[in-house]
Amino acid sequence: xxxxxxxxxxxxxxxxxxxxxxxxxxxxxxxxxxxxxxxxxxxxxxxxxxxxxxxxxxxxxxxxxxxxxxxxxxxxxxxxxxxxxxxxxxxxxxxxxxxxxxxxxxxxxxxxxxxxxxxxxxxxxxxxxxxxxxxxxxxxxxxxxxxxxxxxxxxxxxxxxxxxxxxxxxxxxxxxxxxxxxxxxxxxxxxxxxxxxxxxxxxxxxxxxxxxxxxxxxxxxxxxxxxxxxxxxxxxxxxxxxxxxxxxxxxxxxxxxxxxxxxxxxxxxxxxxxxxxxxxxxxxxxxxxxxxxxxxxxxxxxxxxxxxxxxxxxxxxxxxxxxxxxxxxxxxxxxxxxxxxxxxxxxxxxxxxxxxxxxxxxxxxxxxxxxxxxxxxxxxxxxxxxxxxxxxxxxxxxxxxxxxxxxxxxxxxxxxxxxxxxxxxxxxxxxxxxxxxxxxxxxxxxxxxxxxxxxxxxxxxxxxxxxxxxxxx
Amino acid sequence: xxxxxxxxxxxxxxxxxxxxxxxxxxxxxxxxxxxxxxxxxxxxxxxxxxxxxxxxxxxxxxxxxxxxxxxxxxxxxxxxxxxxxxxxxxxxxxxxxxxxxxxxxxxxxxxxxxxxxxxxxxxxxxxxxxxxxxxxxxxxxxxxxxxxxxxxxxxxxxxxxxxxxxxxxxxxxxxxxxxxxxxxxxxxxxxxxxxxxxxxxxxxxxxxxxxxxxxxxxxxxxxxxxxxxxxxxxxxxxxxxxxxxxxxxxxxxxxxxxxx
Numbered sequence: 001x002x003x004x005x006x007x008x009x010x011x012x013x014x015x016x017x018x019x020x021x022x023x024x025x026x027x028x029x030x031x032x033x034x035x036x037x038x039x040x041x042x043x044x045x046x047x048x049x050x051x052x053x054x055x056x057x058x059x060x061x062x063x064x065x066x067x068x069x070x071x072x073x074x075x076x077x078x079x080x081x082x083x084x085x086x087x088x089x090x091x092x093x094x095x096x097x098x099x100x101x102x103x104x105x106x107x108x109x110x111x112x113x114x115x116x117x118x119x120x121x122x123x124x125x126x127x128x129x130x131x132x133x134x135x136x137x138x139x140x141x142x143x144x145x146x147x148x149x150x151x152x153x154x155x156x157x158x159x160x161x162x163x164x165x166x167x168x169x170x171x172x173x174x175x176x177x178x179x180x181x182x183x184x185x186x187x188x189x190x191x192x193x194x195x196x197x198x199x200x201x202x203x204x205x206x207x208x209x210x211x212x213x214x215x216x217x218x219x220x221x222x223x224x225x226x227x228x229x230x231x232x233x234x235x236x237x238x239x240x241x242x243x244x245x246x247x248x249x250x251x252x253x254x255x256x257x258x259x260x261x262x263x264x265x266x267x268x269x270x271x272x273x274x275x276x277x278x279x280x281x282x283x284x285x286x287x288x289x290x291x292x293x294x295x296x297x298x299x300x301x302x303x304x305x306x307x308x309x310x311x312x313x314x315x316x317x318x319x320x321x322x323x324x325x326x327x328x329x330x331x332x333x334x335x336x337x338x339x340x341x342x343x344x345x346x347x348x349x350x351x352x353x354x355x356x357x358x359x360x361x362x363x364x365x366x367x368x369x370x371x372x373x374x375x376x377x378x379x380x381x382x383x384x385x386x387x388x389x390x391x392x393x394x395x396x397x398x399x400x401x402x403x404x405x406x407x408x409x410x411x412x413x414x415x416x417x418x419x420x421x422x423x424x425x426x427x428x429x430x431x432x433x434x435x436x437x438x439x440x441x442x443x444x445x446x447x448x449x450x451x452x453x454x455x456x457x458x459x460x461x462x463x464x465x466x467x468x469x470x471x472x473x
Numbered sequence: 474x475x476x477x478x479x480x481x482x483x484x485x486x487x488x489x490x491x492x493x494x495x496x497x498x499x500x501x502x503x504x505x506x507x508x509x510x511x512x513x514x515x516x517x518x519x520x521x522x523x524x525x526x527x528x529x530x531x532x533x534x535x536x537x538x539x540x541x542x543x544x545x546x547x548x549x550x551x552x553x554x555x556x557x558x559x560x561x562x563x564x565x566x567x568x569x570x571x572x573x574x575x576x577x578x579x580x581x582x583x584x585x586x587x588x589x590x591x592x593x594x595x596x597x598x599x600x601x602x603x604x605x606x607x608x609x610x611x612x613x614x615x616x617x618x619x620x621x622x623x624x625x626x627x628x629x630x631x632x633x634x635x636x637x638x639x640x641x642x643x644x645x646x647x648x649x650x651x652x653x654x655x656x657x658x659x660x661x662x663x664x665x666x667x668x669x670x671x672x673x674x675x676x677x678x679x680x681x682x683x684x685x686x687x688x689x690x691x692x693x694x695x696x697x698x699x700x701x702x703x704x705x706x707x708x709x710x711x712x713x714x715x716x717x718x719x720x721x722x723x724x725x726x727x728x729x730x731x732x733x
Binding site: 012013325326329363365368371372385388389391397401405409412418419426433434436437438445447448450454456457460461462465466473 | 518521529661730
C-alpha cells in the first residue's frame with residue numbers, strides 16, 4: 001500500500017473530527033483495556049511469564065540463524081518448503097509462482113500482517129488471481145478497499161451500519177430487502193458467502209504467530225476458525241511469516257501464548273490455536289498437498305545487534321495501541337501504513353525509512369503506558385527516541401523548531417546569562433498577566449493558546465528570590 | 474558530599490526550569506517540606522534545565538551537555554530532589570544511558586542517579602515522613618503524572634501524605650493514570666492531539682466535583698489548568714507540594730491576583 005505516514009499531522013487532524021471513528025475508538029478503549037486488566041489480574045504469575053517470554057525471544061534472537069536453519073530442516077524433512085525472501089518483492093514473486101504452479105484462480109487468506117506488509121492482495125489481483133480475506137474484519141476492509149486500522153482488529157474503525165452498507169453493495173445476489181441490523185446477521189451472511197470460497201480456493205495463505213524450530217510447525221491463533229478452513233481445504237497452504245516469529249520449542253510457544261491472548265483481547269486463550277506441521281501425510285484424512293513457508297526478512301535482520309533489536313520481540317498483540325492515548329485519539333489509519341500505534345511508530349520507520357515516517361516516533365508524549373503493558377517488555381519509548389535522534393541527525397526536524405531548540409540549548413548551557421535574561425522576561429510576562437492570571441493568546445504560541453489558556457508566571461524567578469532571601473547555594 | 478555541621482543530610486534542590494520561571498512558590502514549598510523532613514537545603518546556582526526538551530527532540534549532543542552541567546552542579550550533595558517526577562526521572566533513568574561511550578562520566582551519572590528523587594517520594598520513601606503539618610479546607614483530586622508514576626513509582630506517596638492534611642478530602646480521579654497530553658514539546662508539535670487528550674482529562678477532573686486538582690509536575694499542571702480555565706471550569710489547580718507545605722494563600726495556577 002502507498003504509505004501516507006508523511007502526512008501524519010493532516011491524517012490525525014481529519015481523524016479527530018470523524019464522528020464514526022471517534023465513537024469506535026471510545027468503544028475500543030473501554031473494551032480492550034478493561035478486559036486485559038481483568039485477565040492479567042486473574043493470573044498472579046503474569047509478570048513472571050512476561051520475563052520468561054522476553055528471555056525466550058532474546059535467546060532466540062541471539063541464535064536466530066541456528067533456529068531458522070533448524071526450522072527449515074524440520075519443514076523439509078516433513079515434505080514442506082521454506083522460501084527465504086529478503087524483500088517484499090521476493091516474497092510476492094515467490095507466492096505468485098506457487099499459485100501459478102497449480103493455475104490458481106482463487107486464493108483464500110487468513111489474517112496476516114505480513115500479507116499487508118508485502119501488499120499481497122493487490123499483487124495477486126493484478127496478476128489475475130482473486131484473493132479472498134476470510135477473517136471477518138479483513139473481509140470487511142477488503143470490501144471497503146482500505147487497509148487495517150489495528151493489527152488484531154482490522155475493522156475496528158468501521159460501524160455496524162457501514163458493514164451492512166458494504167454487504168448490501170457487494171452481495172447483490174441476496175434479497176435486497178433483508179435486515180442487516182444485528183451483528184449476528186452480519187456474521188451469518190459473511191460466513192455463508194465465505195463458505196463456498198473456501199471450497200473454490202486453490203491456495204490458502206495464512207500468517208503465523210509462531211514458527212517452531214524443533215518441530216517445523218507453524219502456529220496461528222484465531223477466534224473465528226477461518227484460518228483452519230483456509231489452510232486445510234485448498235491444495236496448497238502458504239504460510240507468510242517474518243523471521244522473528246521463530247521460537248525454539250513447543251514449550252516456548254506455549255509460554256508466550258499464555259501472555260499473548262491476555263494482552264490482546266483479555267482472553268485466556270484464543271478460541272483456536274492451530275499447529276500446522278508439513279503437508280498432508282498418507283494417513284491424514286485431510287490437509288493440503290503442499291506446505292510452503294515464505295520467510296520474510298524485509299530489513300529485520302539489519303536490526304540484530306543494534307539498539308532496535310528489541311522490537312523483534314513483538315508478538316503483535318496490539319496492547320500498546322490499545323493503551324496508547326495518541327492511537328486512542330486518532331486511530332490506526334492516521335499512522336499511514338500497515339503498523340499503527342507505538343509498535344508501528346518503531347516498525348514503520350524501520351521498514352519504510354525514517355524519512356517517510358519521522359512524525360510517527362515523534363507523535364508520542366512518552367507517557368510510557370505502551371511499555372508498561374507490553375507482554376514482551378519492549379522499551380517502546382526508548383526505541384521511538386532512537387528514531388527521533390536519527391531524524392534529528394539527518395536534519396529531518398523542521399527548521400523553526402530546530403532553531404528554537406538550538407537557541408534554548410545555547411542559553412541553558414550558560415546559566416548566568418540564562419538567569420539574567422529569564423528574570424527580565426518573566427518580570428514582564430508576570431506584570432502583563434498578574435490581574436487575570438493567564439493569557440488567552442500569546443504570539444508564536446498558537447499551538448498552545450488555540451486550545452487552552454496559558455497560565456501567567458508569578459513574576460519573579462525562583463533563582464532571583466532565593467538570592468534575595470540569602471538562601472544557601 | 475558529607476552532611477553539614479548539624480549532621481543533617483544536605484539536599485541540593487533541582488528547582489526545574491518551569492518552577493523557576495512560572496511558579497517559584499512551588500520551589501519554596503519544596504524547601505519547606507525538605508527542611509521539615511530533617512534535611513538542609515541548598516540551591517546550586519549553575520542549574521537551568523535537566524535537558525528533556527533536547528532529549529525528547531533527538532538532540533543528543535545538547536542533552537549530554539546539559540546532563541554534564543547538572544552532574545557538575547549537584548555532585549557535592551547527599552541527595553538531589555526535584556518537585557517533578559519528569560525531571561527527577563530524567564536524571565535517574567536517562568542520564569546514565571547518555572554516556573555509554575564515556576565511562577568516567579557514566580560513573581558519575583550513575584552515582585548522581587542513585588541519589589536523585591522526586592520530592593514526595595523523597596519525603597516518604599527516603600525520609601519516612603508519616604504526615605505533614607498542614608491544613609486545607611476542601612475536596613481535591615490527584616492526577617498521576619506519567620514519568621513519576623511509571624519511571625519512579627510515585628503513586629501512594631502523595632496520597633498518603635495528602636490524607637494527613639487537616640480538612641482535606643481526597644477523591645480519586647477516573648483515569649488518573651492516563652496522560653494529560655502535555656508531553657513537553659508534544660503539546661505544541663501536535664496541538665490537536667494534545668488538545669483531545671487534555672479535553673478528556675479536563676472532563677474527568679470536572680466529573681469528580683473536586684474543588685482543586687493536584688499533581689506533582691508543573692508541566693502537566695500548566696496544561697490542565699490552561700484547559701480548565703478555557704472551559705470556564707471553577708476547579709483550582711495547584712502543585713501537591715503547595716498543599717503539603719500549607720502554602721496555599723496565593724493565587725492557584727492560572728488564577729489572577731484577584732483570585733479569579
